[in-house]
Amino acid sequence: MTLYAFYFLSFVAIFSALLVVFSKNPVYSVLYLIITFFAIAGHYILLNAQFLAVVHVIVYAGAIMVLFLYVIMLLNLNEESEPHKNTMVKIAAVFSSGLLLLVLIGSLRGASQLVHKTGGEIGLVQNLGQVLFGEFLFPFEVASILLLAAMVGVVMVGKDEEKNAND
Amino acid sequence: MNALFVICGIGVFSLLAEVFNWKKWVTLISFIGICVAIGVLLLDWRSVSYYYHGMLFFDRFAMAFTGLILVISVFWYWMSVDFFKGVAHRTDKSALVFFVIAGAIMMVSFNNMAVLFLGIEILSISLYVLAGSDKENLFSTEASFKYFLMGSFATGFLLFGITLVYGATGSFNIVSIADVISSSKDLPRFVYIGVLLIMVGLAFKISAVPFHLWAPDVYQGAPTPITALMSTVVKIGAFAAFVKIFSVSFIRFSFSLLLFEQGLMVLTLVIANVTAVFQSNLKRMLAYSSVAQVGYLLLAFSSDNAHSSGTIFYYLTAYALASILAFTVVQIIENAKGSANISHFQGLLKGSPLMAIAMTIAMLSLAGIPPLAGFFGKYLVFTLSVSKGFVGLTAVAVITSLIGVYYYFKPIVVMCQSEGQPISISNSQKALLIILIFLNLLIGIFPDLIRIV
Numbered sequence: 109m110t111l112y113a114f115y116f117l118s119f120v121a122i123f124s125a126l127l128v129v130f131s132k133n134p135v136y137s138v139l140y141l142i143i144t145f146f147a148i149a150g151h152y153i154l155l156n157a158q159f160l161a162v163v164h165v166i167v168y169a170g171a172i173m174v175l176f177l178y179v180i181m182l183l184n185l186n187e188e189s190e191p192h193k194n195t196m197v198k199i200a201a202v203f204s205s206g207l208l209l210l211v212l213i214g215s216l217r218g219a220s221q222l223v224h225k226t227g228g229e230i231g232l233v234q235n236l237g238q239v240l241f242g243e244f245l246f247p248f249e250v251a252s253i254l255l256l257a258a259m260v261g262v263v264m265v266g267k268d269e270e271k272n273a274n275d
Numbered sequence: 276m277n278a279l280f281v282i283c284g285i286g287v288f289s290l291l292a293e294v295f296n297w298k299k300w301v302t303l304i305s306f307i308g309i310c311v312a313i314g315v316l317l318l319d320w321r322s323v324s325y326y327y328h329g330m331l332f333f334d335r336f337a338m339a340f341t342g343l344i345l346v347i348s349v350f351w352y353w354m355s356v357d358f359f360k361g362v363a364h365r366t367d368k369s370a371l372v373f374f375v376i377a378g379a380i381m382m383v384s385f386n387n388m389a390v391l392f393l394g395i396e397i398l399s400i401s402l403y404v405l406a407g408s409d410k411e412n413l414f415s416t417e418a419s420f421k422y423f424l425m426g427s428f429a430t431g432f433l434l435f436g437i438t439l440v441y442g443a444t445g446s447f448n449i450v451s452i453a454d455v456i457s458s459s460k461d462l463p464r465f466v467y468i469g470v471l472l473i474m475v476g477l478a479f480k481i482s483a484v485p486f487h488l489w490a491p492d493v494y495q496g497a498p499t500p501i502t503a504l505m506s507t508v509v510k511i512g513a514f515a516a517f518v519k520i521f522s523v524s525f526i527r528f529s530f531s532l533l534l535f536e537q538g539l540m541v542l543t544l545v546i547a548n549v550t551a552v553f554q555s556n557l558k559r560m561l562a563y564s565s566v567a568q569v570g571y572l573l574l575a576f577s578s579d580n581a582h583s584s585g586t587i588f589y590y591l592t593a594y595a596l597a598s599i600l601a602f603t604v605v606q607i608i609e610n611a612k613g614s615a616n617i618s619h620f621q622g623l624l625k626g627s628p629l630m631a632i633a634m635t636i637a638m639l640s641l642a643g644i645p646p647l648a649g650f651f652g653k654y655l656v657f658t659l660s661v662s663k664g665f666v667g668l669t670a671v672a673v674i675t676s677l678i679g680v681y682y683y684f685k686p687i688v689v690m691c692q693s694e695g696q697p698i699s700i701s702n703s704q705k706a707l708l709i710i711l712i713f714l715n716l717l718i719g720i721f722p723d724l725i726r727i728v
Contacts, residue, residue, distance in 0.1 A: 211468065215467070246390065247387070247390055253283055253374060254397045256286075257400050257401045260290065260367050260404070261403065264404055
């Protein structure tokens with residue numbers, strides 16, 4: 109049962125990922141990308157990593173895709189406006205990304221040697237919370253500085269200068 | 276350890292100052308705050324220990340580099356007081372600068388990949404915004420965007436590398452990673468890819484050739500104080516992180532990685548030094564010069580992965596002091612004349628001799644002329660690499676540093692030409708220039724003062 113689910117999800121993920129690349133209309137690409145994300149979330153559930161699956165759906169299929177759609181909408185991308193790319197550039201891109209794929213496949217053939225961490229329960233929310241507030245407390249708290257810096261940055265970039273300039 | 280909290284605290288204070296209208300205190304408090312952080316660091320000097328489940332490790336290495344970052348920050352703050360005066364968003368800028376410093380401290384004291392990643396990200400995200408903080412200027416915006424795209428790309432490589440290393444070793448702790456790597460007989464092949472990807476990610480951050488393409492545009496486009504910050508504090512943090520991770524975690528691969536480190540080094544030295552010759556803008560020339568200095572640091576590191584940190588510390592100190600001095604003068608000239616073209620330095624010696632002397636000292640130190648600090652930096656690097664038998668590579672480095680002498684002398688020659696208008700500088704800037712000249716000479720004449728790592 110799990111095996112069939114795995115094959116089905118893998119097929120959906122790869123097929124829709126290919127459609128993302130091959131469809132001419134950027135909006136269709138984005139929609140296929142959402143399907144890919146859901147298929148990958150399914151994989152996470154098969155791996156007993158519920159938290160990751162939920163976060164993946166919320167963050168990627170939710171927030172990031174909205175961002176993508178906004179950009180596509182604002183730039184008004186469509187079939188006609190897609191810039192025509194040079195054949196040489198296309199060949200070079202295919203060649204170099206093919207090389208990267210080859211290297212990754214070659215090195216990941218040793219994936220059976222992956223270190224096995226304790227049990228299959230590690231992806232559950234409870235265990236994750238315990239690790240996050242125990243061993244990883246410092247990085248967890250320091251992430252707040254990162255988010256603060258990002259927020260301040262957004263305000264600085266976005267806010268009008270005139271209002272502030274006279275003080 | 277506590278120094279990190281003090282720095283983060285000042286950052287948050289700067290943000291609150293906007294709310295409570297304490298803006299006029301921000302500069303003073305920031306200045307005092309960095310000095311307090313240095314004091315706290317000195318109190319902690321003898322207590323070498325791990326903190327928070329081995330997330331941070333403050334040993335001599337981390338404390339020395341934290342001290343260097345903080346001392347350079349004091350001078351940086353002094354030099355760029357004008358950057359925070361009278362312009363919009365000054366509290367925000369101040370807070371972001373402190374987050375940059377906090378990120379750099381995390382990058383020198385991490386003991387866990389998660390902290391390394393967070394440190395790099397805190398530093399980078401603050402810098403992306405600061406590089407574009409001159410919103411009226413199109414080049415500043417371009418610099419910010421370019422830096423953002425390149426930086427996020429580099430982060431992607433770094434994260435991928437960390438993931439693969441985790442898959443092979445089952446740990447984020449850099450000491451445990453080293454243990455697993457040295458004890459296991461057959462490591463999975465992807466750990467090598469992981470190590471290389473980490474190296475690529477960090478090479479972006481230290482701007483080693485061929486990953487330096489962002490550096491000249493970003494250094495030239497960003498406001499001058501931010502350029503100074505990037506070429507001193509950020510470079511110290513990034514290179515210390517590079518040294519730490521490859522001398523602790525991947526020390527067993529040092530022989531296999533030698534080829535990559537040397538390749539990066541030779542490319543960096545040759546390409547950066549040769550390109551710098553053709554620059555007419557001093558900021559852009561200093562950008563290429565800061566890329567070139569990474570080459571000498573890489574020569575020291577690749578010669579002896581485990582025992583080169585003392586040399587690297589000395590070299591970075593000498594380089595950072597000279598850079599801050601050069602950027603102080605560049606900033607004054609740029610404010611007076613509108614841009615940092617080398618031709619604007621014409622007649623500086625007659626017009627304002629102090630600035631001309633300061634610039635000359637900075638350039639001579641960067642070029643490596645005795646008795647300045649830069650000379651002993653290069654001397655230590657070359658003796659280290661020759662003693663390990665890398666005579667050919669040292670010869671390449673010596674030849675490229677001779678090319679360096681040519682372009683460092685260009686502004687000096689221009690300054691000595693014809694008559695020039697005097698440029699007025701404030702007393703605080705004069706004091707800063709004199710202190711920095713003194714320090715450059717002091718560390719050059721008594722190099723043993725800071726050989727503490």
